[in-house]
Amino acid sequence: MTAVAVAGIGLFPFGRHDGITAHAMGAAALRGAMAEAGVGRGDFQAAFCATAYGGVASGHRVLGALGLTGTPIVDVEAGCASGGAALSLAAGAIRAGQYDTVLVVGIEKMGRGMIRSSFFEPWMEQAGLSAGPAYFALRAQRLMREQGVTKDDLAALVVKNRAAGVHNPDAMYRKPITTGEVLASRVVCEPLHLFMLCAPNEGAAAVVLRRADRCDPGTPRLAAAALRSHLPGSVLDESTPLAGIDDHAITPPTTLAAHDAFEEAGVGPDDLDVVECQDTDAGRELLVWSELGLCPPGGQGAVLAAGEFGVGGRLPVNPSGGLLSKGEPLGASALGQVVEVVRQLRGEAGARQCDGARVGLAHTIGRGANASVIIVVRPPPPVPS
Amino acid sequence: MTQPALPGPPALADGLFRLDAEDLTLLGGRSASSGLSHFPRQPVCPYTGADDVEAVDLPRTGRLWGWTAVTAAPPGYSGPIPYGLGVVELDDGLRVVGRITVAEVHDLDRLGVGAPMRVVADVVPGDDGRPRTVWAFAPVTTTTDAAVDVAAAAPGDAS
Numbered sequence: 001m002t003a004v005a006v007a008g009i010g011l012f013p014f015g016r017h018d019g020i021t022a023h024a025m026g027a028a029a030l031r032g033a034m035a036e037a038g039v040g041r042g043d044f045q046a047a048f049c050a051t052a053y054g055g056v057a058s059g060h061r062v063l064g065a066l067g068l069t070g071t072p073i074v075d076v077e078a079g080c081a082s083g084g085a086a087l088s089l090a091a092g093a094i095r096a097g098q099y100d101t102v103l104v105v106g107i108e109k110m111g112r113g114m115i116r117s118s119f120f121e122p123w124m125e126q127a128g129l130s131a132g133p134a135y136f137a138l139r140a141q142r143l144m145r146e147q148g149v150t151k152d153d154l155a156a157l158v159v160k161n162r163a164a165g166v167h168n169p170d171a172m173y174r175k176p177i178t179t180g181e182v183l184a185s186r187v188v189c190e191p192l193h194l195f196m197l198c199a200p201n202e203g204a205a206a207v208v209l210r211r212a213d214r215c216d217p218g219t220p221r222l223a224a225a226a227l228r229s230h231l232p233g234s235v236l237d238e239s240t241p242l243a244g245i246d247d248h249a250i251t252p253p254t255t256l257a258a259h260d261a262f263e264e265a266g267v268g269p270d271d272l273d274v275v276e277c278q279d280t281d282a283g284r285e286l287l288v289w290s291e292l293g294l295c296p297p298g299g300q301g302a303v304l305a306a307g308e309f310g311v312g313g314r315l316p317v318n319p320s321g322g323l324l325s326k327g328e329p330l331g332a333s334a335l336g337q338v339v340e341v342v343r344q345l346r347g348e349a350g351a352r353q354c355d356g357a358r359v360g361l362a363h364t365i366g367r368g369a370n371a372s373v374i375i376v377v378r379p380p381p382p383v384p385s
Numbered sequence: 386m387t388q389p390a391l392p393g394p395p396a397l398a399d400g401l402f403r404l405d406a407e408d409l410t411l412l413g414g415r416s417a418s419s420g421l422s423h424f425p426r427q428p429v430c431p432y433t434g435a436d437d438v439e440a441v442d443l444p445r446t447g448r449l450w451g452w453t454a455v456t457a458a459p460p461g462y463s464g465p466i467p468y469g470l471g472v473v474e475l476d477d478g479l480r481v482v483g484r485i486t487v488a489e490v491h492d493l494d495r496l497g498v499g500a501p502m503r504v505v506a507d508v509v510p511g512d513d514g515r516p517r518t519v520w521a522f523a524p525v526t527t528t529t530d531a532a533v534d535v536a537a538a539a540p541g542d543a544s
Contacts, residue, residue: 116460123398125461126511127519128484134470137453145451145498189453189470233432235472235480243413243424243481245432 003212004094005219006376007101008037009339013170014203014326017109022054022329025204026062026107029332034103037208044208045099046072048090050082050106051331052367062105079238080278081227081364082106083205083334084372088225090209101210106336108329110200119240119367129242133197133281137189139236140283144191147290147298151191154282155182156304158196158324161279164311165321167351168340172201172327196282201327205335217382220345223265223359223375228256230369238369253371254278254291254363261361261373269293272315273357274344276337278365279322289317292363292373311352319344319352334372337362345378393506397517401425403442409506409520411443411481422479446525447475449500452485464509473502473522484509484521501525 010032012025026049034040047068049059059073078085083106090102120130143149159179165171177195185194212221230237230253235244237252262268269292277292279285290297294315303309309317320326320340323333341360343349362374396404403410415422416430417437424443429436452471458464469485484507487496507521 114457114459120461121398122461122512125459126463126517127397127509128455128459128462128464128468128470129482130461131455131459131470134453134455138451138470138472141451141453187456189455235482241431241482243479245421245480246478 001095002097004091004209004222005212005215006207006222006338006342007039007210007215007219008033008035008208009342010034010036010206011170011336011339012204013172014201014329014332014336015172017202022051022107022109022202022204023058023061023065025109025202026058026105026206027065029204029206030062030103030105031066033206033208037210039101039208039210041068044071044101044103046074046090046093047103047105048074048076048086050076050078050086050104050335051108052077052079052082053110054107054331058107059105062107063103078227078370078372079368080280080328080330080366081334081368081370081372082331083336083338084225084362084364084374085227085370087207087209087222087335087338087374088227088372091222091225094209094211100214101208103206103208104335105204105206106332106334107204108331109202110329112200115200117367131189133189133192135236135240136197136281136283137192139287140191140281142236143283143287147300149283149286149300151183152179153286153301153304154191154196155179155193157279157282157285158182160304160310161285161318161322161324164316164319164352165325167311168321168325171321171325172199173321173325192281192283198280198323199327201329203327203329203332203336205332205339207335207338218379220342220376220378223267223377224261224373226257226260226264226373228253228260228371231256238366240367252291253369254288254365254373255293257371257373258292258363261375265375265377267359267375267377271359272361274319274341274354274360275315275317275363276320276322276340276361277317277363279318279324280328280366282324284365285318285322288363288365292361311354316354319349319354330366334362334364334374337364338374338376341374341376345376393518394508394516395518397509397511397519402520404506404518408445409504409518410445411504411520413441413443413479414438415441422477424479424481443479443481443504444476445504447473447502449496449498449502449522449524450474450480451498452496462509463514471522484519486521486523496524
């Protein structure tokens with residue numbers, strides 16, 4: 001099967017950008033990625049645009065702004081995993097030999113406060129059942145009940161990610177925070193305080209995927225791009241059902257996607273050098289650790305206490321600062337993670353660099369439910385002949 | 386919280402529950418082959434896809450499985466703030482999402498996981514601002530309500 005390389009990355013930093021459309025941000029990120037890859041008009045055969053709120057023909061508006069239309073352009077929506085879904089489709093097309101080079105861009109411009117989603121029927125909104133943070137809170141409570149996570153652990157997770165974000169010039173929040181400050185912020189939905197929740201915001205990220213044999217040998221390889229949806233039955237999964245059953249035997253979508261990705265890449269959790277994962281709220285990241293197999297269920301507190309997943313630790317998780325530092329523009333967030341992983345693999349991450357990183361994983365989970373797990377590896381140096 | 390007199394205002398949406406003089410009854414489905422119930426009622430079993438769903442009335446009592454207080458109005462909601470939102474495991478094992486009617490929603494310790502709960506009617510503003518009935522769960526309290534006796538007799542710990 002044709003190997004796929006990440007030939008270029010681009011980012012329009014996540015934050016608040018009044019007066020700039022999501023599509024303009026996407027065009028800027030895409031220009032950056034194309035310049036890195038040395039890809040111009042006529043050098044690619046398709047483009048995928050990830051967005052949940054961008055509207056009709058968002059990809060056409062992004063590429064149209066650059067005079068690049070003419071190829072197939074397809075918008076992809078898969079909630080928080082939209083970027084992972086777009087990347088998965090692009091990679092599959094290259095692997096199948098359909099295309100040599102594909103552009104992938106993720107864009108979003110979201111309002112402030114709680115996210116409104118057409119996912120919910122109007123009556124559910126009127127009943128108060130569309131309160132996203134309440135479901136995050138119920139999930140966090142369950143984590144505390146069943147995996148021994150404490151409220152201090154939730155706060156410590158925020159401290160970890162915000163400490164990393166200090167060193168990311170592209171993050172929205174770049175000031176460190178203390179456990180006390182996190183717990184002093186107002187309660188949104190018990191046990192989640194305001195600073196334990198990521199902020200929906202605006203931004204764009206882009207990736208150029210290309211057949212590896214058209215790239216320099218050292219170019220990072222896309223080793224896996226897995227996408228899964230939920231198996232039915234769990235009342236607290238991101239499909240946000242109105243009812244569910246005993247779910248102890250129901251494998252969550254993150255674990256399904258991770259299994260597929262590890263198998264495709266031929267690596268396991270112990271091989272990872274750096275991870276970017278979904279930290280919509282502090283509880284979400286702690287749950288993801290066990291769902292990805294990074295630590296056993298119930299081991300989160302010990303990992304936090306030992307600093308194992310901080311920058312400089314055994315396995316840095318969210319060295320970019322995560323969504324808690326960057327904010328979450330839905331369609332762009334997964335590709336933003338890939339941008340960070342590629343920077344880490346190239347050794348371009350500055351003060352937050354994970355030394356010698358060779359295998360990186362990017363994970364999202366969200367509405368749908370959709371989960372994506374992407375694995376990128378740095379090829380070993382050529383063996384002298 | 387004082388529950389509205391039933392049948393009260395019209396239902397917020399069709400097909401979710403039945404209102405009569407005494408009760409609000411959640412309308413579920415049950416697959417003969419999977420033995421599992423679901424809510425709202427679907428044409429096929431949502432867990433297995435089996436095309437053998439029969440209509441069932443869901444149990445009116447259960448145990449609290451988790452809840453939290455929503456402290457800011459989500460988009461499209463114009464009812465009171467704060468309000469409780471949680472999951473109750475009904476006596477048949479089905480975990481159902483709903484509003485939780487408690488007087489002091491900030492104090493989770495006052496209503497713990499495993500507490501006996503019952504299905505009640507609650508009222509919220511509909512899309513036209515007029516009152517509409519929706520299901521909710523209330524703690525079973527020491528009243529003479531028949532539903533309480535049923536809950537008190539329910540065996541097992543759903544937590």
